[in-house]
Amino acid sequence: MSSIKVTFIQQDGEEKMVQGIAHSQSLMEAAVAAGVPGILGDCGGACMCATCHVYVPPEWESVVGPPDDVEGATLDLVSDVRQENSRLCCQIAARPELDGLRLTVARKSK
Ligand code: FES
Numbered sequence: 404m405s406s407i408k409v410t411f412i413q414q415d416g417e418e419k420m421v422q423g424i425a426h427s428q429s430l431m432e433a434a435v436a437a438g439v440p441g442i443l444g445d446c447g448g449a450c451m452c453a454t455c456h457v458y459v460p461p462e463w464e465s466v467v468g469p470p471d472d473v474e475g476a477t478l479d480l481v482s483d484v485r486q487e488n489s490r491l492c493c494q495i496a497a498r499p500e501l502d503g504l505r506l507t508v509a510r511k512s513k
Contacts (some may be wrong), residue, residue, distance in 0.1 A: 407502040424497045431455040431493035441508040448493035456509035481512040
């Protein structure tokens with residue numbers, strides 16, 4: 404099974420590439436394991452905390468896809484910083500089409 408790499412970009416532009424993400428592993432788990440700042444994963448990936456909030460760049464939106472209703476409801480917890488391209492990366496499972504994906508770590512909710 405091939406592994407993929409995803410780059411997480413901070414609000415200040417600093418980037419961290421996470422490599423060797425296994426197929427079907429959540430991108431939150433991969434980010435936490437790699438120590439990506441701002442991705443906390445407090446609920447363990449249960450879609451309840453929104454501490455894994457990212458923005459998907461336009462060129463990747465159709466590949467990544469939109470949030471489902473449950474994820475959308477959790478994103479309401481961070482409505483002050485939610486954008487059209489918001490996703491919770493615990494709900495994005497690694498798959499080959501996502502190799503090379505770039506995600507921006509969301510601004511902090513007040
Ligand atoms: S880790 Fe809690 S919602 Fe993603």
